[in-house]
Amino acid sequence: MRTPRFLFAPMRTFFALMVAAALAITGLLAPPASAQDVPTPPNENWSFDGIFGTPDLAAAQRGFQVYSEVCSTCHAIHQMHFRDLTGLGFNDAQVKAIASTFTVPQGLDDSGQPKEGPGMPANQFRSPFPNEKAARAAMNGAYPPDLSLIINAREGGANYVYGILTGYADAPTGFTMQDAMNYNRYFPGHQIAMPQPLQDGKVTYTDGTPNTVDQMARDVATFLYWTSNPETTERKQMGIRVILFLVLLTGVTYAVKRKIWSDVH
Amino acid sequence: MAGLHKSDIPNPVLNWIDSRLPIITMMQKEYGVFPTPRNFNYFWNFGALAMVTLIILILTGIFLAMSYQPNTTLAFDSVQHIMRDVNYGWLIRYVHQNGASMFFIVTYIHIFRGMYYGSYKAPRELLWILGVVILLLMMATAFMGYVLPWGQMSYWGATVITNLFSAFPGVGKYIVTLLWGGFSVDQPTLNRFYSLHYLLPFVLVGVVFLHVAALHIVGSNNPLGIEPRGPQDTLPFHPYYTAKDSVGVCVFLIVWAAFVFFAPNMLGDPNNFVEANPLQTPADIVPEWYFLPYYAVLRSVPNKLLGVLMMFGSLLVLLVLPWLDTSRVRSARFRPTYRWLILVWVLSFVVLGICGAHKPEGIWVILSRIAALYYFAHFLVIMPILGKLERPLPLPESITQAVTGRPLESH
Numbered sequence: 001m002r003t004p005r006f007l008f009a010p011m012r013t014f015f016a017l018m019v020a021a022a023l024a025i026t027g028l029l030a031p032p033a034s035a036q037d038v039p040t041p042p043n044e045n046w047s048f049d050g051i052f053g054t055p056d057l058a059a060a061q062r063g064f065q066v067y068s069e070v071c072s073t074c075h076a077i078h079q080m081h082f083r084d085l086t087g088l089g090f091n092d093a094q095v096k097a098i099a100s101t102f103t104v105p106q107g108l109d110d111s112g113q114p115k116e117g118p119g120m121p122a123n124q125f126r127s128p129f130p131n132e133k134a135a136r137a138a139m140n141g142a143y144p145p146d147l148s149l150i151i152n153a154r155e156g157g158a159n160y161v162y163g164i165l166t167g168y169a170d171a172p173t174g175f176t177m178q179d180a181m182n183y184n185r186y187f188p189g190h191q192i193a194m195p196q197p198l199q200d201g202k203v204t205y206t207d208g209t210p211n212t213v214d215q216m217a218r219d220v221a222t223f224l225y226w227t228s229n230p231e232t233t234e235r236k237q238m239g240i241r242v243i244l245f246l247v248l249l250t251g252v253t254y255a256v257k258r259k260i261w262s263d264v265h
Numbered sequence: 266m267a268g269l270h271k272s273d274i275p276n277p278v279l280n281w282i283d284s285r286l287p288i289i290t291m292m293q294k295e296y297g298v299f300p301t302p303r304n305f306n307y308f309w310n311f312g313a314l315a316m317v318t319l320i321i322l323i324l325t326g327i328f329l330a331m332s333y334q335p336n337t338t339l340a341f342d343s344v345q346h347i348m349r350d351v352n353y354g355w356l357i358r359y360v361h362q363n364g365a366s367m368f369f370i371v372t373y374i375h376i377f378r379g380m381y382y383g384s385y386k387a388p389r390e391l392l393w394i395l396g397v398v399i400l401l402l403m404m405a406t407a408f409m410g411y412v413l414p415w416g417q418m419s420y421w422g423a424t425v426i427t428n429l430f431s432a433f434p435g436v437g438k439y440i441v442t443l444l445w446g447g448f449s450v451d452q453p454t455l456n457r458f459y460s461l462h463y464l465l466p467f468v469l470v471g472v473v474f475l476h477v478a479a480l481h482i483v484g485s486n487n488p489l490g491i492e493p494r495g496p497q498d499t500l501p502f503h504p505y506y507t508a509k510d511s512v513g514v515c516v517f518l519i520v521w522a523a524f525v526f527f528a529p530n531m532l533g534d535p536n537n538f539v540e541a542n543p544l545q546t547p548a549d550i551v552p553e554w555y556f557l558p559y560y561a562v563l564r565s566v567p568n569k570l571l572g573v574l575m576m577f578g579s580l581l582v583l584l585v586l587p588w589l590d591t592s593r594v595r596s597a598r599f600r601p602t603y604r605w606l607i608l609v610w611v612l613s614f615v616v617l618g619i620c621g622a623h624k625p626e627g628i629w630v631i632l633s634r635i636a637a638l639y640y641f642a643h644f645l646v647i648m649p650i651l652g653k654l655e656r657p658l659p660l661p662e663s664i665t666q667a668v669t670g671r672p673l674e675s676h
Contacts, residue, residue: 153536230349231349231355
């Protein structure tokens with residue numbers, strides 16, 4: 001079924017063109033279209049990088065502590081429930097205990113008034129503000145975004161969040177700042193409404209990890225990666241098994257195909 | 266018993282059924298002994314791959330629909346509910362989401378194969394036209410499916426694309442109102458897009474059935490582009506091509522799985538992880554990658570109406586391709602000039618795709634205009650003229666002669 005090799009030359013060229021085009025696309029798409037005022041985030045190593053990488057649960061638990069003690073004052077993670085914390089390595093009793101330290105809305109009482117009480121594993125994390133308007137009123141017009149999906153919702157992912165948290169600096173001379181804004185090396189436009197949230201020693205880790213800004217930023221980015229992609233560990237482990245199975249199946253199928261076609265060639 | 270079909274099936278139960286409704290005989294004829302040219306290369310896998318993709322998309326879609334809420338206040342969170350709380354919801358959704366991209370990759374290669382080997386030429390014009398209809402239906406379905414998660418890019422993509430219809434003089438704004446079900450993209454839009462996103466795949470199945478039916482009347486083309494001369498030129502579809510297609514399906518599933526498990530959001534846009542907000546326009550509104558070439562055609566024209574017409578024209582021109590190509594020879598293997606120009610056309614399509622991902626300024630405008638010019642010139646000028654001027658290489662006597670008349674290569 002083979003024709004002379006020279007006839008295949010265009011096909012080879014085609015594949016070469018496609019590879020070149022793919023490379024070109026990867027290269028050209030990488031920087032966003034308006035690259036001039038969108039800084040490139042730092043490029044850090046993350047536990048969840050790569051095919052085998054899964055979130056470092058100890059770091060994510062510390063990041064949860066940072067979120068609870070610092071970020072949650074202004075930022076919601078409304079996609080998350082306390083029960084999801086089992087995915088961070090907490091057992092049921094621990095989740096129950098953690099949930100009970102939060103006060104959450106519990107519907108209406110018998111007289112029809114909104115009721116609050118200690119959280120249960122089935123409850124959602126409580127949002128710090130009743131709605132966007134209330135948040136803007138309290139926050140000088142700025143709206144602290146929900147962080148449940150922040151890693152997926154920003155170009156650069158965890159690197160972006162880490163960059164913002166560690167990117168506070170004095171504005172360069174000649175850079176005009178608006179009122180109540182803060183200079184940040186990695187925020188698009190460099191003016192961010194959020195004041196620097198982390199300072200060295202802001203939280204006290206129970207496992208003795210140094211509580212530097214860098215460490216806390218790294219931990220909370222790991223935690224937020226997990227809130228964005230809680231299925232990561234299960235997904236990658238399943239993926240490795242699925243791909244191995246499919247490779248094996250391809251081998252078997254190809255052998256069968258060769259056998260069937262052996263009388264034609 | 267005059268009305269009964271005479272069935273050869275030995276099993277009495279199957280024979281009883283087959284005598285009254287000869288589906289087993291039909292499957293045997295169309296997928297069992299169906300005579301298929303013996304010289305397919307792996308490009309001939311892609312029709313089967315598209316079929317497999319369509320089936321998987323429909324199955325995963327049915328399960329997604331069980332948990333999805335087509336309501337502007339609930340849609341975004343219901344997708345996250347699927348991702349987090351539904352058993353294996355993340356798997357079903359990622360298979361479906363990446364499946365749309367896989368469908369386009371596979372279909373684009375399938376179309377390229379048809380163009381390279383001249384599979385659209387007589388007597389396969391209607392087969393080709395049905396294929397173009399499938400492409401258009403796919404695009405409509407994919408576009409509406411992308412709106413359903415109700416992220417920022419869903420909302421603004423829907424706004425930009427539906428607004429294109431407003432370019433048509435007179436009727437334009439009525440069409441847009443009809444598409445929206447109101448005066449902006451809102452609840453009625455989401456509801457009707459959901460309804461149509463569930464309906465159109467089944468329309469697709471219908472047109473795919475016609476596409477396959479037409480194929481089984483005229484028979485498959487092959488890399489040589491010459492018709493089989495007799496039984497020595499063909500093989501029964503089963504087991505030869507069922508086996509060969511299975512190899513392709515396995516390799517294809519590896520690629521698909523690699524996206525699903527290791528880079529599920531690589532082909533998506535971060536903005537779609539932000540819930541739709543009609544008051545906040547994203548910095549860049551970019552369609553999904555498979556629409557970028559047409560988006561670039563649209564933006565390469567300074568006039569909106571002309572741009573919209575060119576964009577639709579870039580797809581509709583495919584419908585008349587069988588008559589634009591004046592060459593008597595099907596396969597580009599025997600067309601020394603065309604076989605390079607078709608690759609230039611592919612290049613123009615890829616360049617348009619890259620331009621579509623960038624803001625239309627500076628070099629990107631110039632590049633997209635050059636590429637769009639070639640895209641159309643290839644169909645409207647080069648193909649009709651080249652078919653007359655080009656001197657094709659001599660065609661082989663028959664498929665078997667071409668296959669066995671020369672030294673065999675190891676497979």
